[in-house]
Amino acid sequence: YYGASNIQHYVNYQEPGGERDLFLDYQLKYRDTPYPEEAQDMYREAMIRYDAPTSEPATPAVKTQSYWGYFNLENHKAIVSNKLRIRFRQEWKAGFLTETGKGESDIFNKEIIDILDDAKFYVGYEKEFQLWGHNFIKIYGGNYRATFGEGLVMENTDFYTPRKTGYGFDKKITGIIGDLSSTSEYALRGGAVDWQRKHLNAVFFFSSDQKDAVVYDSNDNGILDDDDYILSYINLTTRFSNDELETAEEFFNNYPGNFNQVKIAPRRDALTENIIGGHLAFSPFIGSHIGFTGYEAIYDRDFVIPGADSLRYLLINDPEDAEEKWKITDKEITSLYSTRSEQYGDRNYRRVYGFDWRTVIGNTSLQGEYAEMELDGSLWKLGDDPKALVLSAYTQFENLYLLTLYRNYDLNFDNPYQRSFAESPRFDDTVLERLTYGLNNTLLTDLYLNSAQPSAEKGIYFETRYRFHEKFILNSAYLDIWERRSDARRGIRFEAKLEFRPLHQLRFRPRYKHQVKRFDDGLERNKSQTDEAEMGVVCYLSNFDRFQFGYVYTRVSQPPYLSILSDPAVPGAPDMAQAGSVTHGDMIYFDYTHNFNENLKIIGSFSVWQAHGASLWDFEDVELDFNQSDRGFKYWFNLHSRISPNLFLSLKFKYKQYLTRELEFRLFNEIPTAGEYYYDRVEKRETSLRLQLDWKY
Numbered sequence: 001y002y003g004a005s006n007i008q009h010y011v012n013y014q015e016p017g018g019e020r021d022l023f024l025d026y027q028l029k030y031r032d033t034p035y036p037e038e039a040q041d042m043y044r045e046a047m048i049r050y051d052a053p054t055s056e057p058a059t060p061a062v063k064t065q066s067y068w069g070y071f072n073l074e075n076h077k078a079i080v081s082n083k084l085r086i087r088f089r090q091e092w093k094a095g096f097l098t099e100t101g102k103g104e105s106d107i108f109n110k111e112i113i114d115i116l117d118d119a120k121f122y123v124g125y126e127k128e129f130q131l132w133g134h135n136f137i138k139i140y141g142g143n144y145r146a147t148f149g150e151g152l153v154m155e156n157t158d159f160y161t162p163r164k165t166g167y168g169f170d171k172k173i174t175g176i177i178g179d180l181s182s183t184s185e186y187a188l189r190g191g192a193v194d195w196q197r198k199h200l201n202a203v204f205f206f207s208s209d210q211k212d213a214v215v216y217d218s219n220d221n222g223i224l225d226d227d228d229y230i231l232s233y234i235n236l237t238t239r240f241s242n243d244e245l246e247t248a249e250e251f252f253n254n255y256p257g258n259f260n261q262v263k264i265a266p267r268r269d270a271l272t273e274n275i276i277g278g279h280l281a282f283s284p285f286i287g288s289h290i291g292f293t294g295y296e297a298i299y300d301r302d303f304v305i306p307g308a309d310s311l312r313y314l315l316i317n318d319p320e321d322a323e324e325k326w327k328i329t330d331k332e333i334t335s336l337y338s339t340r341s342e343q344y345g346d347r348n349y350r351r352v353y354g355f356d357w358r359t360v361i362g363n364t365s366l367q368g369e370y371a372e373m374e375l376d377g378s379l380w381k382l383g384d385d386p387k388a389l390v391l392s393a394y395t396q397f398e399n400l401y402l403l404t405l406y407r408n409y410d411l412n413f414d415n416p417y418q419r420s421f422a423e424s425p426r427f428d429d430t431v432l433e434r435l436t437y438g439l440n441n442t443l444l445t446d447l448y449l450n451s452a453q454p455s456a457e458k459g460i461y462f463e464t465r466y467r468f469h470e471k472f473i474l475n476s477a478y479l480d481i482w483e484r485r486s487d488a489r490r491g492i493r494f495e496a497k498l499e500f501r502p503l504h505q506l507r508f509r510p511r512y513k514h515q516v517k518r519f520d521d522g523l524e525r526n527k528s529q530t531d532e533a534e535m536g537v538v539c540y541l542s543n544f545d546r547f548q549f550g551y552v553y554t555r556v557s558q559p560p561y562l563s564i565l566s567d568p569a570v571p572g573a574p575d576m577a578q579a580g581s582v583t584h585g586d587m588i589y590f591d592y593t594h595n596f597n598e599n600l601k602i603i604g605s606f607s608v609w610q611a612h613g614a615s616l617w618d619f620e621d622v623e624l625d626f627n628q629s630d631r632g633f634k635y636w637f638n639l640h641s642r643i644s645p646n647l648f649l650s651l652k653f654k655y656k657q658y659l660t661r662e663l664e665f666r667l668f669n670e671i672p673t674a675g676e677y678y679y680d681r682v683e684k685r686e687t688s689l690r691l692q693l694d695w696k697y
Contacts, residue, residue, distance in 0.1 A: 009544075021088055021089050022086070022087075022088055022697075023086070023087040023088075023696075023697065024084070024085070024086055024695075024696065024697040025084070025085040025086075025087075025694070025695070025696050025697075026082075026083070026084050026085075026694070026695045026696075027081075027082075027083040027084075027692065027693065027694050027695075028080075028081070028082055028083075028691070028692065028693040029079070029080070029081045029083075029690075029691070029692050030078055030079070030080050030689070030690070030691040030692075031078055031079040031080075031688075031689075031690045031691075032076075032078035032079075032688055032689050032690075033079075033623075033654075033688040033690065034076070034686050034688060035073065035076065035102065035237070036449075036626070037626065037628065037629075038445075038449055039237045039449060040068070041436060042067075042237075042436055042442050042443070042445040042446070042449065043066060043067045043068035043071075043073055043442070044066050044068045045066060045436050045437050045442040046065045046066050047065060047066055047067065047252040047262075047441075047442060048065035048252060048255050064251075065252075065255070066442070067248065067442065067443065070248050070251065071103065071238075071240070071244070071248070073103060073238075076102055076103050077100070077102065077103055077104065077105075077106060078100075078102070079099065079100065079101060079102050080099070080100045080106065080107070081097065081098065081099035081100070081182070082097070082098050082099075083095070083096070083097045083180050084096045084097075085180065090126070091125060091126055091127055092123075092124070092125055093122075093123070093124040093125075093126065093178060094121075094122065094123045094124070094178075095120075095121060095122050095178050095180045096119065096120075096121045096180075097119060097120040097121070097180040098115060098118070098119045099118075099120075099182060101184075101238065101239055102237070102238055103238035103240070104238065104239055104240075120142070120143040120179060120180055120187065120189075121142045121143060122140055122141065122142035122143050122144055122178035122179065122180070123140070123141050123142055124138065124139065124140040124141075124144075124178050125137075125138070125139045125140075126138045126139075133197060133198060134197065134198060135195070135196070135197055136195075136196040136197075137193070137194070137195050137196070138175070138176055138192075138193070138194040138195075139191075139192070139193050139194075140176055140177075140178055140191065140192045140193075140194075141190075141191045142178070142189060143178070143179040143180070143187055143188065143189050144176055144177065144178055144179050144188055144190075144192050144205070145157075145173070145176070145177050145178075145179040145181070145183075145188075146175075146176055146188060146192065146203075146205055146277070147172050147173060147174050147175065148174060148175075148203075148279045148291065148293045148356065149174075149291060149293060149354070149356030149369035150166065150356060150367070150368065150369040150390040150392075150420050150421070151164075151172070151369075151418060151419040151420040152354055152356075152369045152370070152371035152388045152389075152390060152415070152418055152420050153293040153294065153295065153352050153353065153354045153369070153371045153415070153417070153418075154277060154279075154293060154295060154352075154417050155172070155417060155418070155419035155420075156179075156183065156186045156187065156188050156417055157181070157183050157186060157419060157452060158182070158183040158184060158185050158186055158235050158450070158452055159183075159452055160419075160422075160425045160451055160452045160453070160454070161419075162422065162423060162424070162425075163421060163422075163423065163461065163478070163480065164419070164420070164421055164422075165392065165403060165405060165421060165461075165463065166367075166392075167394060167403060175194050175201075175203065176192045176193075176194040176203060176205065184235070184239075185211060185212055185233060185234070185235040185236075185450075185452075186233075186235075186416065186417060186452065187209060188205065188207040188209065188275065189207055189208065189209045190205065190206045190207035190208055190209075190275070191205070191206055192204065192205035192206075193205075198283070199282060199283050199284065200280075200281070200282060200283070201279070201280070201281040201283070201289075201291070202278070202279070202280050202281075203278055203279040203280075204277075204278045205275070205276075205277050205278065205295075206274075206275060206276050206277070207273070207274070207275040208272070208273070208274045208275075209272075209273055210269035210270075210271065210272050210273070211233055211269070211270070211271045211272075211273050212233070212234050212235070212236055212239065212266060212267065212268050212269065212270060212271075213230045213231070213232065213233055213234060213266070213267060213270040213271045213301075214230065214231040214232050214233075214234050214264060214265070214266050214267075214444065214447065215228050215229070215230060215231070215264070215265060215266075215267050215270055216228060216229060216231055216263060216264035216265075216314055217263040217264065218304065222261065222263070224246075224249075224262075224263075224264075224265055224267070226301075229301070229302050229303070229304040229340075230270065230271055230299075230301050230302065230303045230304070231264065231303070231304075231305065231336070232303075232336055232447060233271075233416050234266045234446055234447055234450075235446065235450035235451075235452065236266055236268075236443075236446050236450070237446055237449065237450060239268055240268075241268060242267055242268050242269075245265060245266070245267065245268075249262040249265060249441075262440065262441050263314065263440060264314055264315065264440055264441055264444065265441050265443065266441075266443055266444075266446065270301070271299060271300065271301055272299065272300040272301075273297050273298075273299060274297070274298045274299075275295055275296070275297045275298075276295065276296050276298075277293070277294060277295025277296070278293070278294065278295075279291055279292070279293045280292050287358075287359065287360035287365075288357075288358060288359040288360065289357065289358055290355065290356070290357045291355060291356050291357070292353070292354075292355045293353065293354055293355070293356065293371075294351070294352065294353030294354070295351070295352060295353075295417075296349050296350070296351045297349060297350045297351075298348055298349045299339060299348055299349065299350075300348075302339050302340050302348075303336070303337055303338050303339045303340070303350075304338050304339070304340045304341075305333075305334060305335075305336045305337075305338045307334070308326070308330070308331075308334050311333065311334055312326040312330070312431075314440065315333070315431055315432075315439060315440060315444065316431060316435065316438050316439060316440065317438055317439065317440045318438060321435070321438045325431060325434075325435050325438060326431065327429075327430075327431075327487075328486060328487040329428075329429045329430050329484070329486045329487050329489075330430045330431055330486075331411060331486045331487075332411065332426060332427055332428075332430055332455065332456060332486050333427065333430055333431075333432065335411045335412045335414065335456070336414050337350055337373070337412075337414040343376075344375045344376045345376070350373070350374075350415075351373070351374040352371060352372070352373045352374070352415045352417070353371065353372060353374075353379075354369055354370050354371030354372060354388075355369070355370060356368065356369035356370075357369075363395055363396050363397065364393060364394065364395040364396075365393070365394045365395075366392075366393050367391075367392055367393075367394075368389070368390055368391040368392065369389070369390050369420075370382075370387065370388070370389050371387065371388045371389075371413075371415070371418075372385040372386065372387045372388075372413075373385055373386045373387075373412070373413050373414065373415055375412070386410040386411075386412035386413040386414070387410050387413060388407075388408070388409040388410065388413045388415075388418065388420070389406075389407065389408045389409075390405065390406070390407045390420050390421060391405070391406045391407075392404065392405040392406070399466065399467035399468070400464065400465070400466045400467070401464060401465055402462075402463075402464050403461075403462070403463040403464065404460070404461070404462055405421055405460070405461040405463075406459075406460050406461075407420065407421050407422070407457070407458060407459060407461075408458035409422075409454065409455075409456045409457060409458065409485065410456060410485070411456040411485045411486060413456065414453075415453070416452075416453065418453050418454060419452065419453075419454075420454060421454070421461070422454025422455055422457060423455075423457060423459065423480055423482050423491065423493065424454070424455040424457065424484070425448070425451040425452075425453065425454065425455060426448075426451045426453040426454065426455050426456075427447055427448040427451055427455075428448070428455050428484075429484075430448065432444055432445060432447045432448040433445070433448040455484065455485075455486075456484070456485035456486060457482050457483060457484050457485055458482065458483050458485065459480060459481055459482025459483060460480075460481055460482075461478065461479070461480045461481075461482075462478060462479045462480075463476070463477070463478040463479075464476075464477055464478075465477075470501075471500060471501045471502060472498070472499070472500055472501075473498070473499040473501075474496065474497070474498055474499075475497040475498065475499050475509070476495075476496070476497050477494075477495065477496040477497070478493075478494070478495055479492075479493070479494045480492070480493045480494075489517060489518050490518065491515065491516065491517045491518070492514075492515065492516050493513075493514070493515040494513070494514045494515070495511070495512070495513040495514075496511070496512055497509065497510075497511045498510050498511075504540070505539060505540045505541070506537075506538070506539055506540075507537070507538040507539075507540075508535070508536075508537055508538075509534075509535070509536040509537070509538060509550075510533075510534065510535050510536075511532075511533070511534040511535075511536070512531075512532070512533050512534075513530070513531070513532040513533075514529075514530070514531055514532075515529070515530040516528070516529045516530075517529075527558070527559065528556060528557065528558035528559075529556070529557045529558075530554065530555070530556045531554070531555050532552065532553070532554040532555075533552070533553050533554075534550060534551065534552045534553075535550060535551055536548055536549070536550035537549050537550065543595050544593075544595050545592075545593055545594050545595055546592070546593045547590070547591065547592040547593070548589075548590070548591040548592070549589075549590050549591075550588070550589050550590075550591075551586065551587070551588050551589075552586060552587045552588075552589070552616060553584070553585075553586040554584065554585055554586070554614045554615075554616060555582065555583075555584040555614070556582065556583045556584070556613075556614055557581075557582050558581055558582075558583075559581065583611075583612055583613030583614045584611075584612055584613075584614055585609060585610060585611030585612060585613075585614035585615075585616055585627075585628075586609065586610060586611075586616075587607055587608070587609035587610075587611075587616045587618070587627060588607065588608055588609070589605060589606070589607035589618070590605065590606050590607070591603075591604070591605045592604055592605070598642075599641060599642040599643075600639070600640070600641045600642070601639075601640050602637055602638065602639050602640070603621055603637065603638045603640070604635070604636060604637030604638065605618075605620065605635065605636055605637075606633070606634075606635040607627070607633065607634055607635075608632070608633040609627045609631065609632060609633070610630070610631040611627060611628055611629065611630065611631065612630070613628075614628065615627070615628035616628065620636055620654070621638050621652065623690075625656075627658075629658040629659060629660055629684070630658070630659040630660065631658065631659055632656065632657055632658025632659060633656075633657060633658070634654065634655060634656035634657070634658075635654070635655055636652060636653060636654035636655070637652070637653060638650060638651065638652040638690075639651045639652075646695060646696045646697060647693075647694070647695050647696075648693070648694040648695075648696075649691075649692070649693055649694075650690075650691070650692040650693075650694075651689075651690070651691050651692075652688075652689070652690040652691075653687070653688070653689055653690075654686075654687065654688045654689075654690075655685075655686070655687050656685070656686040656687075656688075657683065657684070657685045657686075658683075658684055659683055659684075660683075660684055
């Protein structure tokens with residue numbers, strides 16, 4: 001009844017129109033949203049590090065001494081994309097996409113060859129035919145998506161999704177499809193064939209594409225060139241050209257008084273990756289299959305990961321910080337894949353392979369995937385190479401579902417195309433996240449900010465939804481218990497969402513989230529606890545209008561920094577923390593939807609918050625925003641208009657005003673004179689516009 005009573009809003013019946021062979025779909029997107037706060041922090045960190053006398057401020061305040069000021073990112077350019085898809089009958093498909101990223105030169109200032117090089121396109125042919133039974137074949141050339149199993153071996157997207165189960169809103173489109181998404185770094189460009197029969201599915205794909213990568217000065221000559229080694233892929237927030245990066249690095253290196261030397265940096269199209277891969281699945285009966293997936297990526301440059309003693313001095317600018325700040329969690333960096341290694345020998349490739357399975361027993365679906373990345377083990381022996389495993393079971397009843405998932409990923413399983421279930425992205429809690437201010441090059445923070453791979457972890461996850469009464473629904477609840485493989489830190493996360501419906505038009509929706517990191521050791525300094533509660537009230541009006549009013553409170557308890565309590569540098573000073581620190585915040589919001597008529601509606605929201613170091617998530621229609629400043633407010637609205645039967649317009653405007661945290665420019669543990677280098681009230685105002693135009697023929 002739950003599904004049948006709602007499907008009537010999305011299904012209608014009408015006389016069939018005249019048959020057409022050609023279908024077109026054009027989409028224009030314009031987005032001038034500001035950089036996320038984490039990216040702003042990365043770009044604003046000074047690249048000029050003075051060895052200043054104690055009488056001078058330790059933090060220079062010249063705008064051009066950071067990437068933010070050097071590239072004038074306050075006046076960032078908007079993201080503009082043009083997408084065209086064409087279909088002829090049900091057989092031929094084609095698409096073309098051009099996108100100008102934030103901060104990049106627009107399409108009118110690029111050469112044709114550069115536009116075509118950065119564009120995405122595909123041509124596809126899909127056909128059903130009879131040959132010893134029913135067959136379906138797909139052939140694609142250009143850019144395409146390849147997804148198999150649970151995403152351990154191959155799923156080529158640029159984006160990390162936490163707790164992606166493959167159910168609910170996380171469903172995957174498996175197999176081969178044309179790709180006009182915003183995926184750039186992990187895009188596949190080449191050709192693919194997908195052949196399906198009743199009991200057999202065979203896929204072959206190949207790709208040749210250039211990838212952005214982090215390059216470091218392996219020759220110790222102070223110059224980054226084509227002979228240097230690769231550290232890792234990198235998905236850049238802003239894809240500056242190599243000439244721009246080199247000019248900026250020269251400016252920072254030659255700045256008077258600067259002792260920093262940029263010896264590691266990202267480069268566009270630094271690496272040529274040639275991939276050959278395939279998937280073969282056998283389905284003995286409906287609802288069951290076993291499949292085998294593998295790929296080999298061949299590189300034109302060497303991946304070489306220095307040992308921990310060398311790597312920390314390469315990544316961290318200050319030698320003293322390199323000793324002090326390098327932690328056990330940084331093993332996620334030293335565990336990156338090397339093509340040249342004393343232990344495993346020299347090679348120019350990376351091989352990942354595995355098998356996945358699924359079967360249905362009654363109302364229960366059982367599935368999983370196992371994968372290995374070849375180092376020095378045998379292809380025919382399981383468990384002698386870095387490995388990853390996902391197992392899950394899903395049971396569906398009339399008013400209840402139960403999902404259980406187990407995952408276990410080795411630390412050395414460095415597959416750049418892994419997109420399986422995880423609680424955290426790769427490089428979480430490493431120097432790439434927590435030490436932006438101390439990195440040799442602040443742009444390395446993008447390795448963490450835009451990581452698409454999951455972290456190395458093992459754990460078990462439970463999820464359910466239960467309609468236990470006509471008026472009471474447990475909309476969703478999950479419990480995740482996991483262990484981070486780099487330092488064996490254990491965490492637990494629980495969240496539940498209830499709904500009480502006294503009337504059909506009125507819903508009360510309480511939500512509670514509880515998370516503890518290092519829950520197994522109460523004396524560990526790294527232990528932290530987060531509690532978040534929300535109460536929302538939703539009212540459905542006539543004409544499909546609705547409004548929602550809600551309140552959110554969040555609280556985080558964690559150990560203090562010792563410098564807050566005392567100066568640990570003073571001999572004999574207290575060095576044991578006997579207290580804890582608490583950050584908290586709350587937010588009030590009001591969301592609404594109003595339909596003017598069947599062709600025009602508005603969706604909007606107003607919210608006000610006060611956050612003392614906490615972070616509050618806010619879902620804005622199809623976007624996500626973080627409110628983590630001291631206090632502020634914002635409002636946004638999105639107009640959706642069907643201008644004509646084949647033309648649709650979406651226009652979103654947002655205004656955000658808030659106070660940043662107090663700013664201090666001073667030496668460590670020295671209180672400045674009132675008014676000198678101290679600003680306790682810094683207001684920021686942001687406006688953004690998002691325009692989307694869809695035309696269909």
